[in-house]
Amino acid sequence: MAETDFDVQRHRLVESELRNRGVRDAAVLRAMKEVPREKFVSEDVSEFAYRNAPLPIACGQTISQPLIVAMMAEALELKPEDRVLEIGTGSGYSAAVLSRLAKEIYTVERMSELANTASALLKRLGYHNVHVLRSDGTRGWPEKAPFDAIVVTAGGPKVPPALLQQLRIGGRLVIPVGGQMYEQKLLRVVRKGQDDFETTDLGSVCFVPLIGEAGWESDAAAGFRGKSRQPIRKEEPLPTLATVIRDAAQPFETIDSASLEPFSSELATHASFLSGNPVMGRPSSIGCEPASRKS
DSSP, X not given: OOHHHHHHHHHHHIIIIIGGGTOOOHHHHHHHXXXXXXXXXXXXXXXXXXXXXXEEOGGGOEEOOXXXXXXXXXXXXXXXXXXXXXXXXXXXXXXXXXXXXXXXXXXXXXXXXXXXXXXXXXXXXXXXXXXXXXXXXXXXXXXXXXXXXXXXXXXXXXXXXXXXXXEEEEEEEEEEEEEETTEEEEEEEEEEETTEEEEEEEEEEOXXXXXXXXXXXXXXXXXXXXXXXXXXXXXXXXXXHHXXXXXXXXXXXXXXXXXXXXXXXXXXXXHHHHTTOGGGOOOOXXXXXXXXXXX
């Protein structure tokens, strides 16, 4: 697909899927128009880069749904001079968007393959204000603290204490938190004083698990993989579009005898997904469990 075609699709996504669904920050919308999402996915799925949906990347992870990336960036209320910590680098796409909004982006990825690939790609594409660290994201990046804003792209059972302490007074932290994997509330935490934090519930979301010292244990997360998605194995290529259509098709003998009842119930089941409900967003996280990122 030509670059101009991707440019048109990117502009259409921002106007029809983001602006029309509540994203109002002009700087965020501009950043979403500037960052080429197709560069952060494999060629096999690049034609779907501007669908408002997560897409597979390496290690069984996903690149975040554009609407979720934009909503979280907007919730951070970034200023051009801000220093931002991102937990869960994944493909590097979210970090690239944030780099258009703030001075410096420090992003932590738990999996070496993802960290190395994202770091090289970001440098090649010219995002020189993004710095990648391979580490346990629940510990933050203390050597670079404090931060004006912190964003976490995976859901944990609680807010990691290290992240709260690395937040500058007046800083904002956006993180999915919930007692059950894949069921969280998106929280916005503002540090008002040394030990004074104000928390706002931004709504229900469904993110992959945050793996780490102050998150879920990797063994526990493994037991929930079936609820999310299976890892993409290197020896098993992605199915073609024709194969997906064939496997999902329901045959009928003639057009006159076809019943639409099964399709009606199926449509009702997936109504929230089709409406673009942010709950369906599954940003990547900080690890290579098909459950722990990152965008």
